[in-house]
Amino acid sequence: MQHGGLTQLQNTLLSEINRGSKSKVVNTHQGKSLIENLLRRKKILLILDDVDELEQLNNLAEVEWIGEGSRVIITTKDRGLLESYGVKFIYKVRKLNDDEALELLSLNAFGRNEPPDNYFELVQRVVAYAQGRPSALNCIGSHLRKKSINRWQVILDICDSCKGEPYNDIQTVLQKSRDDWDDVM
Incomplete structure (x- = not known):
């Protein structure tokens, strides 16, 4: 997980969604509620890179939160994490010769x-x-x-x-x- 933990990731995401606004959440429950409310109104492309815990997905990007027409791209080394989250389309990057x-x-x-x-x-x-x-x-x-x-x-x-x-x-x-x-x- 990124330095600063999940609340730091939530603050970073909120800052991006609000175009630089400095919202500060103090716990993951508050951050989850704010992100959910903001994402429901927006058509977005959200890229979550190097995800290694299901908790990150559950607190950053629940599928039902995002607006219609939105896309979420998740990169991870753990295919099982994507499967347990219910991701339908999984692309495995092939190794280069x-x-x-x-x-x-x-x-x-x-x-x-x-x-x-x-x-x-x-x-x-x-x-x-x-x-x-x-x-x-x-x-x-x-x-x-x-x-x-x-x-x-x-x-x-x-x-x-x-x-x-x-x-x-x-x-x-x-x-x-x-x-x-x-x-x-």
């Missing part, structure tokens, strides 16, 4: 379809680590954009040290790389 992954990473890291020759081995290691996951490739590529080969090496050494751990949170790897890099500098 190595060529597609290399291109996506290169676009994010170098702004072009292929990496420079001196980065090719490092890029191949990142592609192997990301296992075809577009979100991981986007995240790592953006993080390494315009970074030196040494910086890439630090990231990949951390990725290697995480072997055996399931791919869960690329942000943890990137934060650890920032910390390690600060120690080196």
Whole structure:
């Protein structure tokens, strides 16, 4: 769950719905009531990214709250969460093959379809680590954009040290790389 908990998420959503208004809810029940009242009157596109708890869905976007013609897009790593919430249309993002992954990473890291020759081995290691996951490739590529080969090496050494751990949170790897890099500098 995002830093600040569910009430913070509700406050953020209310701010977006009310075009920057600074509504402050103090508990999830109050936030749920306010969101329900505001959404019933609006045709919206609501995107809930990286949802990992049913409680988030129950307090941010009950289906019967939203106005006619609205759409809700939910991203999560937990298909069962969507099924238990009653989501009818579930799209599973497919993993990229190595060529597609290399291109996506290169676009994010170098702004072009292929990496420079001196980065090719490092890029191949990142592609192997990301296992075809577009979100991981986007995240790592953006993080390494315009970074030196040494910086890439630090990231990949951390990725290697995480072997055996399931791919869960690329942000943890990137934060650890920032910390390690600060120690080196």
